[in-house]
Amino acid sequence: MDPAQFDGYVRRGSVDTLSVADAARQLEAVTRYVAQDREVLAEREKRGDPPALDGEKALAFAYEAHSLSLTDATGETVAVLVSPAVLEVLEDAVGLLQGELDRLRGTAAPVTTEELRDELKGRMTS
Known part of the structure; x- marks a missing residue:
């Protein structure tokens, strides 16, 4: 799907834009x-290549994603x-990197991926 198909589409540098209207x-x-x-993302995870496990891959995924x-006005x-x-x-990726920082600082407590997601989601809703 090409964003140029949208009525009102404008390309500004590397950014695809539309007015709110x-x-x-x-x-x-x-x-x-x-x-x-x-x-x-589902395909990458199925292949065993989840981008969140590597900071650079996570940023590349976000940068290459459709937006x-x-x-x-x-x-x-x-x-x-x-x-x-x-x-x-x-x-x-941020949660995993924070865990790595905590581990390197000696302040880490083991956290499961599910606990990490719950904590991150809690921060987003607070």
Whole structure:
């Protein structure tokens, strides 16, 4: 799916943009566009290559992911739409890196991946 198919699409440097009004009229297609990365992540995890396990791979996944910058009437970016898969990878990578820092500092307490996700999700809702 090519973002240029959206009415009102503008490419600003390396950023694909739509006005909030244009995105609202095409919300279902816009969400399908950014959601494509769920399948990409699932395939990588199935192959045993989860990007969250390596900081550089996590950043590359986020950078290469489908996203759209939403702009207001003045053209200023007010939001960025990304797949929840991107947030999941970045949250997991940050949590794993924090665990590694804690271990190196000698302050680490063993934490399971599930406990880590629960903790990260709790921080996001607080």
